[in-house]
Each structure stands twice: as structure tokens, then as C-alpha cells.
Amino acid sequence: MTSAEIITIGDEILIGQIVDTNSAWLAQRLGELGIRVTRMESIADTPDQIHAALRAALSRVPVVLTTGGLGPTSDDRTKHVLLQLFGGRMEAHLPTLEHVRTMFAQRGQPLTESNRSQADVPSSCRVLPNASGTAPGMLFERQGTILIALPGVPFEMRHIMETSGLEALAQHVRADAYYIRHEVVHTYGIAESHLSDSLRTFEQQLPPHIGLAYLPSPSGIRLRLSGSSPELENLEQQLHHLADELQRRVGPYAFGRGDTTLPREVARLLDAQGCTLCTAESCTGGRVATLLTAQPGASAHFVGGVVAYSNALKRSLLGVEASALDEHGAVSPEVVQQMALGARRAMGAHYAVATSGIAGPGGGNPAKPVGLVYIAVASDKQVVVDRLQFGNLRDVNIERAAHSALNTLRLMLLENE
Amino acid sequence: MTSAEIITIGDEILIGQIVDTNSAWLAQRLGELGIRVTRMESIADTPDQIHAALRAALSRVPVVLTTGGLGPTSDDRTKHVLLQLFGGRMEAHLPTLEHVRTMFAQRGQPLTESNRSQADVPSSCRVLPNASGTAPGMLFERQGTILIALPGVPFEMRHIMETSGLEALAQHVRADAYYIRHEVVHTYGIAESHLSDSLRTFEQQLPPHIGLAYLPSPSGIRLRLSGSSPELENLEQQLHHLADELQRRVGPYAFGRGDTTLPREVARLLDAQGCTLCTAESCTGGRVATLLTAQPGASAHFVGGVVAYSNALKRSLLGVEASALDEHGAVSPEVVQQMALGARRAMGAHYAVATSGIAGPGGGNPAKPVGLVYIAVASDKQVVVDRLQFGNLRDVNIERAAHSALNTLRLMLLENE
Numbered sequence: 164m165t166s167a168e169i170i171t172i173g174d175e176i177l178i179g180q181i182v183d184t185n186s187a188w189l190a191q192r193l194g195e196l197g198i199r200v201t202r203m204e205s206i207a208d209t210p211d212q213i214h215a216a217l218r219a220a221l222s223r224v225p226v227v228l229t230t231g232g233l234g235p236t237s238d239d240r241t242k243h244v245l246l247q248l249f250g251g252r253m254e255a256h257l258p259t260l261e262h263v264r265t266m267f268a269q270r271g272q273p274l275t276e277s278n279r280s281q282a283d284v285p286s287s288c289r290v291l292p293n294a295s296g297t298a299p300g301m302l303f304e305r306q307g308t309i310l311i312a313l314p315g316v317p318f319e320m321r322h323i324m325e326t327s328g329l330e331a332l333a334q335h336v337r338a339d340a341y342y343i344r345h346e347v348v349h350t351y352g353i354a355e356s357h358l359s360d361s362l363r364t365f366e367q368q369l370p371p372h373i374g375l376a377y378l379p380s381p382s383g384i385r386l387r388l389s390g391s392s393p394e395l396e397n398l399e400q401q402l403h404h405l406a407d408e409l410q411r412r413v414g415p416y417a418f419g420r421g422d423t424t425l426p427r428e429v430a431r432l433l434d435a436q437g438c439t440l441c442t443a444e445s446c447t448g449g450r451v452a453t454l455l456t457a458q459p460g461a462s463a464h465f466v467g468g469v470v471a472y473s474n475a476l477k478r479s480l481l482g483v484e485a486s487a488l489d490e491h492g493a494v495s496p497e498v499v500q501q502m503a504l505g506a507r508r509a510m511g512a513h514y515a516v517a518t519s520g521i522a523g524p525g526g527g528n529p530a531k532p533v534g535l536v537y538i539a540v541a542s543d544k545q546v547v548v549d550r551l552q553f554g555n556l557r558d559v560n561i562e563r564a565a566h567s568a569l570n571t572l573r574l575m576l577l578e579n580e
Numbered sequence: 581m582t583s584a585e586i587i588t589i590g591d592e593i594l595i596g597q598i599v600d601t602n603s604a605w606l607a608q609r610l611g612e613l614g615i616r617v618t619r620m621e622s623i624a625d626t627p628d629q630i631h632a633a634l635r636a637a638l639s640r641v642p643v644v645l646t647t648g649g650l651g652p653t654s655d656d657r658t659k660h661v662l663l664q665l666f667g668g669r670m671e672a673h674l675p676t677l678e679h680v681r682t683m684f685a686q687r688g689q690p691l692t693e694s695n696r697s698q699a700d701v702p703s704s705c706r707v708l709p710n711a712s713g714t715a716p717g718m719l720f721e722r723q724g725t726i727l728i729a730l731p732g733v734p735f736e737m738r739h740i741m742e743t744s745g746l747e748a749l750a751q752h753v754r755a756d757a758y759y760i761r762h763e764v765v766h767t768y769g770i771a772e773s774h775l776s777d778s779l780r781t782f783e784q785q786l787p788p789h790i791g792l793a794y795l796p797s798p799s800g801i802r803l804r805l806s807g808s809s810p811e812l813e814n815l816e817q818q819l820h821h822l823a824d825e826l827q828r829r830v831g832p833y834a835f836g837r838g839d840t841t842l843p844r845e846v847a848r849l850l851d852a853q854g855c856t857l858c859t860a861e862s863c864t865g866g867r868v869a870t871l872l873t874a875q876p877g878a879s880a881h882f883v884g885g886v887v888a889y890s891n892a893l894k895r896s897l898l899g900v901e902a903s904a905l906d907e908h909g910a911v912s913p914e915v916v917q918q919m920a921l922g923a924r925r926a927m928g929a930h931y932a933v934a935t936s937g938i939a940g941p942g943g944g945n946p947a948k949p950v951g952l953v954y955i956a957v958a959s960d961k962q963v964v965v966d967r968l969q970f971g972n973l974r975d976v977n978i979e980r981a982a983h984s985a986l987n988t989l990r991l992m993l994l995e996n997e
Contacts (some may be wrong), residue, residue, distance in 0.1 A: 175795050177617045178762065179607030182599060186622070190596030200594045203622040205603070208793075234772065234794065275777045292677040295971055297773070316974050317797060355651065356714070376625075377651065378592050379733060379855065387597060406675060412684045442866075442887070446871025449859075449866030452887045456865025459941055459974060467893040468861070469886055470869045476927060479896070510893060524876055554712055556735050557876060 167226035231315030233298040251287030276359040346406035346451030351383040381562035430575040433464035438513040443506035444519035450565040480503035503541035581758030584643035648732030650715040668704030736800035763823035768800040798979035849993040850881035855930040858886030861925035863937035867982040898922035
């Protein structure tokens, strides 16, 4: 089975100024090709460190990917190290130069010397074109070893891999097929320890080449079955059956498989039922709408929403009664229910989701502590109100409240299936 | 100067199922204590790999931090490796057991065997309490070397470090003070190559112990000055003056310093001027409101917003004229201007921000391609409309459009200063 290492280059990673998302994306794509990532490393943007790390990685594994160190600014050194390692001379790659020229002309910006130098690459590489940026990817090959150097900007890196890099890797490993596959079951609304207890027997009965992992986050706990085998078809069938079994055991807490998300699952159910949705958000501040509209095709089911942050807007846009606000406060089952009903009226959708809570860090009191959130979901038949108590962290509370609202909606949609 | 390595443990990182955000957060905190992270590594969750990686790191640097591998589920093996490396025996830590008991009692959930085992730790460690979760942090110390093992769940890990871990590290390195400091200047609305060209002289004149890095993202380009020196006060002054100079050279594109963001800067200006804001979003789908409400204290200036995804809601909630939608389409300067004016009327805020565009991937045509976005900002005195052309990626387009809207608002607010 082919092994690979991923090296991310840049002081900004080591000092923690940016989070490395490239490695995770690359590891997923490599896994799909049957390439196992055995190590990820982050190093500084100095010629010595780059040189040492690349040499070491090339001596250990047949596939090495690097990201970063190729931008137009002077803190980029990778290209010169690659020239040392693989030989050749630095020269302008004319199609890249032409592409850079065109990009700047379209934007009406002048072409500078540092833009122009983006087209210079070692003559020993094959250029992987970068349609969405200026620094191209570079592929070096020597004695059965392949190195792909990519820019660090995530969407440029992805685009290069999708248009040419992954195909080159697939050709490279074709003779050495040993497969890794995963099946993921997504859950929401159950604690990790309870999942783990209820799945103990299931885990004990797993065959030795298949493992189960628990991946918790504010958007739910993913259960991942991972297996490896030289026999692809058997492996995929086995994982598929086990994931079915897992979903049965987890019951209504399980909301989907594969690379789905709670917003996507809600969208799927709404589209299948030909229904529309609107939102009325207070503590989640637009996060529910953002999750829904992040998906292509959202306009088929999402008509819109109101972020009624002030009480005045809860009244004027959603028709919440002043007496309800006075008697129960904005964070109350009464008000969140009126928000959902008012949103349906004002926006004319089949379903309405409403949130009201204390995201924190301030604003709590003993009766209504930080992390208290009410959620309401209204249809033409019913209104469901949930009370939830989260912790002290504003961002986590907002994320959990938004996902809890979508989950309550999902359960209501499932009843209509 | 003290060096450190960070090791993240978990197959889920190597196969790319989760992105490691812990390393970046830890690296920032260590940098503030004058500890330089020389390497980050991600390894698999197997006893052999954990053992080998910990031994190697402990032989190289005096500070090692690990995250992951401590959860209640059976894919966690780190604790037993730590027992092997540092000796002692596994025993229940009674305050932790009590804490776990209380947590489950408060949630009304039964305490299971796997919950209980979270309180078992090697007797050779000092426990770092985990108030927000069940798995405690563990600190091991031997011959001037310190190892802190932390759970992988980001908010639990952060909480442990903030309440006890960072203080322990600060004590550990007190005798070895060599400082790293950074100053960051945030910019929005200028291309990296243009920044780089206009800062060439500035960069050439930097002293050898100070460097400049460009960190681009959809929310702008950060310029980071980094320096290291045994003399803290001098270093900080130098960086401060250089950042001032940088800000002067970048001009209105520079929007702030330190750990600020565009939404925070907008909030600061609104609060300082005693002004309020509302939003009317189409293509950004609530992202502008989400960015604003992610900040504590948002209710002081943010009254609310409308996500008018359908044309019907653009009319009913924002008063956009049917004729404007028919003649110019929803993605037009006319409609976005009416959205901003209508939002001010409907929500009664001093300022209104509106967005309308084609986020993609579908919905474009030659006259209005994917990535075309109009932004309007209205005050009682004026309406500014911007036309922007981004690329093909939905998530990037939404993020850029939301930040561009905030930047246009910021520039209007600055005129009133």
C-alpha cells in the first residue's frame, strides 16, 4: 500500500496564526486513491528546514505533498529548494506567464515584477496549472518517487489537485492498489459516552481489519467505520452493512451517512416534500440561515429569515406580543413560540424555525443562566418547543443552538415521511 | 530560548476527517510565553506510534504538548502509553471522579463505566482539571522536561490550558526568557502583489531580527511583523513603531492591529459613534449578521436583519419595488440600493448594509456571471453601492461578499470620525 507524507510550509502555521486545513483535505483525497498518509508535519519557511524536511520525506515514502511557500511575496523560498533537490534551471513557464497576464488585465490591475516571477519554475518540473491564482503547482518525479508542490491558499491548492494533481497521483499508484475505505454515520443529540455504551457489543464484534472511531463536535458526533483490504468490493460491502447496522442501533439520533451534514439533510427532506422554510433567529444571530444558504440550491426551499436581535424587531417583524416579552422575557418558551408562529405568517413558508437564548459570555442570571436556549419549530399543524442548556462559550453555544434547531426541524420533517 | 513540539494524536486527523485547530491555538499561547514551536506533528492513534513519537519529542525539546487520545471511547490509548513512559500506576483521581459524577447528575444522565474510567490517571501525573468535560489534562515532569497531555475537544483543551496549563508552563520557562513577539496589521481590499510591491522598500529596511509575512484569506490579508530578542521592551517598541509605519504606508486599506477582525472594527466604530446597524442580505444568506453577532455585546449596535432570499420577501419585508426587480433583476445596483433603504425604514437603524449577488455554482449568465455581487450601505445622508466580481467558489464568494460589505460600511463610518 502506498504511503504518503504531507508537509505544510510556513511560519504562520508554527506560530499559530493560521490553521492548516490543507492537510486534512489532501489526506481525504489521497485516502480515496488508496494512499495512506502516515505523517503530517508543519515546518518553518526557511531554506534549511524545507530542504531537510523534503529530503527526509523523500527517503521514507514514495509520495510527498507540500503546500505553502510559493506566493508572490518575499517570504517564499520553496521553489529554490526544489531547484536544488531536483536540478534543472529556473525559467519562465510561458503558458503560466500568459495566464497571469490575462488575470491582471481582466481585473484592470498592472502586472508587477513579483507577479511575473510567479511564472518562473524549475525546468525539472511538470507544471500543474492554477486557474484560480498566480502560483502554479509543480510535479517532480524521480525513481518511482513523486513530489507535488502546491500553493498554500486553500482554494487554489484544491483547484490544482482537482484539475490535474489527483489524476497524476492516481496514475502513479495504479499498480499498488490496496484500499482504505470509510463509512460515516452522523448523529445528533446523544452524548459520546452513551453512544459508546450502547455500541460496546457492536464494537467487540467488529472484524480485525475494521475499526470504529467517535468524532465529536458542536455539530454532532460522527461515527466512522474504517477498514483496509486489497479486495475493494468485499471491503465496501462489509462497511456498508456495518454502517446500516450502526444506524439501526443509534436510531433517530442518526441523521445520515457519508459526507452529509445536518443542514444538507434538512434541505433534502424539504425538497423531497416540496416544502419551504423560514427562520426567526435571536441568539443564533443568522447562523441557522447561514448554514442553510451555504448549500447550493438553497433558494428551492429557503425563502428567507429574520434576525430579530432587538425586542422591538421581535414585535414589528414577527408580531411577538409586548405582554409576552414583559411577562416572560425574550428568552422564554412563550416568546420563541410566538417568534416561530409570527415568522410563518410574515414570510409564508411551510415551516418556521425560531431561536432565543443567552449565548454569553454576559447576560445570564440564576434563573436564566448563560447557555440557556429555547428553540421552536412551527408547521401548519403544530409547534414544538425545546429547552436546552449549554455551557459558557458563546461560539459553541451559537453553533449548538443552530444545529439543535435544525435537528428539531428534521425530526418533525421525518414524521411526515 | 525554550523550544516545544506539539503532537496531535488521532487517525481522524491523518485521514483528513477533522482539521487540527488545537496546534494553532497552542502555538499562539506558547509564543506569548516565549516558547517557540519548532515542529508540529500528527500521528495515528496506535500505542506504538504514540510511544515512539512521545519518546522522540521528549529527547529533542524540553516542552511537549499532546492533544487527543483521552476520550471515553475505546479508540483512545494515550493514557496507557503515558503510564509506560512516566511510571506509577493507574488510579482513580477522586476530585475528577466527583466532578464527572456531578456533571452527569446535573444533566440527569446515568453515570456509565466509561464515564467513570475518565477519572483514572497515572499516579505520576499532576491533574489539570477539566471543568467543561470529563477527561482531565495531565502534566508530567522529569529532569527539566515537561509534558502536558490534553483532550482533543478544542474547547475543553483551551479551558484546561487557560485555567492551569499555561501557568504551569510559564513557571517552567521563567529562567529561560527569550522573547518572540508579533504585531499584525490587518488589511482589506488590496491584492497581495500590490501590497508586496508597495512595501518592498519597507521590507528591505527591516532589521535582521524582524521579518514580515503576508497572510491572505477571504477575510483580508494580514501583515505580520515577527521579531525575537532577549530584550522584551526594546523588541515590543520596535515592532510597535514598525507596525505604525506599515499602517501609514497601507493607508485606508489597513483596518486594524492585533487580534482584531473586520466585524470587530465595525462594532468598535458603531459603539464609539453611538450608532446602530441593520442588515438586508440576499446572496450572503445571513453571513453578515452572523459575523456581527458572533461578538459579545453585539446587541448594543446590531438591531437585527432580514435574509431576503426570495424576491417576494425583498418586496414584503424590505419594500423593494416590483418594477425594479422586473427591469433590473435581483442582482442589480437598483435593487441592492432599495434593499438597504428599505432595511433602514423597516428596522429603524442608523445604518443598513445590503447584499445581492450570484454566489454560485449555478445561476450565472454572460451578463451576470457567478461571483458578481452588489453591496449597498445606507445612512441618513447617503447610499454607497459597490460592484464586485469574485470567482466560482460559493463559500469563498459568500465570505468575501460579507467582508466587503463590512468594509464599505467601515469606510463610511470612518468619514464621520
